[in-house]
Amino acid sequence: MHAVDGIDFEVDRGEIVGIVGESGSGKTMTALSLLRLIPEPGKITSGRILYGDKDVAQMTDDEIREFRGNDVAMIFQDPMTSLNPVLRVGFQVEEAMAAHRRFTSQQARDRVVPLLQRVRIPAAKDRVRDFPHQFSGGMRQRAMIAMGVSNEPSLLIADEPTTALDVTVQASIIELLRDLSRELRAAVILITHNMALVASLCNRVIVMYAGRIVEEGPTRAIFKNPQHPYTWSLLRSMPRADEVEKERLISIKGMPPDLARMPPGCKFHPRCRFRIDRCLTEEPPLAEVGPGQIARCWVLMKNVENPEAEALK
Amino acid sequence: MSAEPAEPAVTPTHDPTLKKPLVRIEKLVKHFPAGLGLFGRAVVHAVDGVDLAIAPGETLGLVGESGCGKSTLGRVIVRLLPATSGHVFFKDVDLTAVRGEKLRRTRQQIQMIFQDPYASLNPRMTVGDIVAEPLRNFGVARGRKASQRVQEVMRVVGLNPNFVNRYPHEFSGGQRQRIGIARSLVLNPTFIVADEPVSALDVSIQAQIVNLMEDLQSKFDLTFLFIAHDLSVVRHISDRIAVMYLGKIVEIGPSHAIRDKPLHPYTKVLESSVPVPDPDLEAARKPILLKGEIPSPVNPPSACRFHTRCPIAQPICSEVEPPLEMKENGRFAACHFPGQL
DSSP states (O other): OOSSOSOOOOOOTTOEEEEEOOTTSSHHHHHHHHTTOOOTTOOOOSOOOEETTEEGGGOOHHHHHHIIIIIEEEEOSOHHHHSOTTSOHHHHHHHHHHTTTSSOHHHHHHHHHHHHHHTTOTTHHHHTTOOGGGSOHHHHHHHHHHHHHTTOOSEEEEESTTTTSOHHHHHHHHHHHHHHHHHHTOEEEEEESOHHHHHHHOSEEEEEETTEEEEEEEHHHHHHSOOSHHHHHHHHTSOOTTOOSOOOOOOOOSOOOOGGGOOSSSTTGGGOSSOOHHHHHOOOOOEEEETTEEEOOSSOGGGSSSHHHHHHO | OOOSOOOOOOOGGGOTTSOSOSEEEEEEEEEEEEEEETTEEEEEEEEEEEEEEEOTTOEEEEEOOTTSSHHHHHHHHTTSSOOSEEEEEETTEETTTOOHHHHHHHHTTEEEEOSOTTTSSOTTSOHHHHHHHHHHHTTSOOHHHHHHHHHHHHHHTTOOGGGGGSOGGGSOHHHHHHHHHHHHHTTOOSEEEEESSSTTSOHHHHHHHHHHHHHHHHHHTOEEEEEESOHHHHHHHOSEEEEEETTEEEEEEEHHHHHHSOOSHHHHHHHHHSOOSOHHHHHHOOOOOOOSOOOOTTSOOSSSTTTTTOTTOOGGGGTSOOOOEEEETTEEEOOSSTTOO
């Protein structure tokens, strides 16, 4: 099975790139493969992952350890299961720094409180001695982010960082991520199913479907002028924020394909309302559809007349 | 202070803009014991004095963050949980007091759809048995008649009626939610409480279920209480929205009016916090960030429960509890300074 098949993309320093897709689209696998953390028996069968000019796929065990700890930080969805419940939060942040020997143990200890302050944990001086259960969900996510940024990484991978949180808490974590990406000048990869989060944070968007990139481009172009029918339908399956009268949502019929039984041709064709005969047999390549925008489609939405009417039939 | 004699305040159960309510909730309270506190037994004030009316044929959205009591309120309304005090009237029958045959007949018209289509369907029962169970429980139909009715509702919710002998694990999340909806429809109810019915589903599937619920509502004249934390979906599906904070309803109003001009500061904060899938609107959105954490429902703040985090709180807010009353036509808020944030 190919969970992720032929993915190419780049992320620059200071840039936030969103990878969006539904469950099973391969977005998390893509991120894990960047760190070579794919669960057994999965493996990277081909391709290169270049960090600067080093190939992550070819690194030795020592090099990859160094890379994961010092250059990259990963923030996961569930801050409850990512922290050790029997160790004090401050100690865990300190340990994250000590493990990679970028700082002496004294330096690491001194940096804990400023780090917690930096991620805006109130009364950080007192809270360093708290255990994770004394922290709320939002605070735990902040502590995880503090750990992530403690070694001043140049690449930050956030996998659904706000999904488990309440909206008001979500808002503050979004602000924090935005500020940190600026302060650290890090490259940020945001993995999410939430298009609104992408619109809020990202400079560029990669849309994944069935293990492939189906569309990629600058955020504004993707939202205002999506060319792949999947991107287009996904955006119209959500209620508009400025909706005045109830508008019918456009739903995508069926469900994503089983990785073990992929359809021939374009992987989206069984669910696509705009398909042509060619889509059934031949998989389209990613082709340029606008400035910096590419899409994997034989049809493209700009060639469809009145797609809303067609989709609501 | 104004010199005119004060008119009696209008409460949500006497909303003049509403048809005669199908469901009327008065001073509803639900407390849970929470073990021993400092001074005897501690109590979780999950729902703490709720007044609410739901008009026939409407969808009322109930929003709030986790722990605000919205799911508990839904469960007390359908009598999955007994009320601590207060009343739930369904067509003038007090559900908190009625017993026996009358309760059965009334309860039959009220159904529930649950959030998690994985946990709410018995994995050892076939789809046909799951959907038919309410028919048997209420002694409405059995045998051939029951299976005819099951196939009918399966078709209505977009499931292949030939799948009656399959088990829930053979279905995707979206299809399972359809099974849950079929079960809720089989008794021909008038009122359905849907507790986060789409939150567990992928975006492309959410739209299928939202559209289905809208179709069913117009086809069968259903009244919905739609409980969710996702404001954008709630706003889309609901005619009116009630916002809950720490066991109390702080605002009620038409869903678009609430978005365009929130009266309660907490509603304003919620509205400003939700990212929207439009980069231009996003660039203009200014989230209002709240200080502190949501207080514990074991020991909620005095007077207005939001005063500890409210950006515009004044001394009066911690001394006098603002009642939930009509501030404008059809719009209710529990705030001393409505519309001022």
